[in-house]
Amino acid sequence: MSVDYYGYRKKFAVLVPSTNTAVELEYNKMRPEGVVLATRGCVIPPFKVTNEDEFVAMVQAIGAATEQGLRDALTCRPDHVIFGYSAETFWDGKQRSDREFARYNAIAQEVGGCNVTFGAQAIMDALKCYPWVKKIAVVTPYMPVGDNQVVTFLADIGYEVVRIAGHCSAGPVEIAHESFGKTRQLVRQVDGDDVDLILQAGTNLYFVELAAQLEKELGKPVLAINALTFWHALRSNGIADRIQGFGSLLAEHSALPE
Numbered sequence: 072m073s074v075d076y077y078g079y080r081k082k083f084a085v086l087v088p089s090t091n092t093a094v095e096l097e098y099n100k101m102r103p104e105g106v107v108l109a110t111r112g113c114v115i116p117p118f119k120v121t122n123e124d125e126f127v128a129m130v131q132a133i134g135a136a137t138e139q140g141l142r143d144a145l146t147c148r149p150d151h152v153i154f155g156y157s158a159e160t161f162w163d164g165k166q167r168s169d170r171e172f173a174r175y176n177a178i179a180q181e182v183g184g185c186n187v188t189f190g191a192q193a194i195m196d197a198l199k200c201y202p203w204v205k206k207i208a209v210v211t212p213y214m215p216v217g218d219n220q221v222v223t224f225l226a227d228i229g230y231e232v233v234r235i236a237g238h239c240s241a242g243p244v245e246i247a248h249e250s251f252g253k254t255r256q257l258v259r260q261v262d263g264d265d266v267d268l269i270l271q272a273g274t275n276l277y278f279v280e281l282a283a284q285l286e287k288e289l290g291k292p293v294l295a296i297n298a299l300t301f302w303h304a305l306r307s308n309g310i311a312d313r314i315q316g317f318g319s320l321l322a323e324h325s326a327l328p329e
Contacts, residue, residue: 078107084149094155111138161224
């Protein structure tokens with residue numbers, strides 16, 4: 072059976088909101104030899120987000136575009152589909168998240184004979200790699216209504232969010248305009264001796280390289296959502312490469328937890 076010339080190990084379809092630029096760039100920085108990425112967009116407008124209602128409308132638009140985006144992505148016959156967004160995957164807590172994951176994974180299995188990596192479920196598996204962690208701090212690009220969804224989901228899976236801070240970015244495109252300096256300020260704002268691990272949500276916020284730097288500086292795990300979902304896809308497909316420069320998850324954890 073023939074395989075993709077450059078994707079002779081695996082071909083991943085990467086599903087992102089059409090406004091997103093960070094996922095494609097960061098995944099390609101982390102991509103091991105023999106893995107190819109086919110980025111496909113769930114088409115949404117370049118919203119302006121000046122209040123919480125507009126933020127919710129943006130998340131709802133992503134959800135409405137997801138099924139068609141997934142079906143479009145499956146036309147390249149991938150070995151696996153990575154959902155390159157996070158807020159919609161944990162909206163309204165774990166019960167809804169599990170239901171949405173099962174729905175989209177069933178479509179991927181029926182249409183493409185493959186499985187999906189979903190942000191919320193990848194978070195659960197990644198956190199199991201740090202079994203001592205109980206208290207988490209979170210940084211996001213979101214409005215407070217989005218931050219509250221993160222807190223709810225993490226509480227549902229047994230973690231306490233000690234502090235959370237968001238950029239309140241002006242739209243989905245503008246998330247990628249946030250500087251490392253501003254994001255560092257958020258990390259400093261939420262970190263403390265009472266925090267075991269720092270988690271970043273919001274896939275259009277560049278963070279994978281900064282997370283690796285912060286782990287060394289802070290002496291604790293710092294998990295970037297894009298490193299986390301890419302790790303999950305690799306390990307779900309038997310690719311155990313230890314990838315340096317993007318944090319402890321990819322560098323030290325070569326398999327999914329039992």
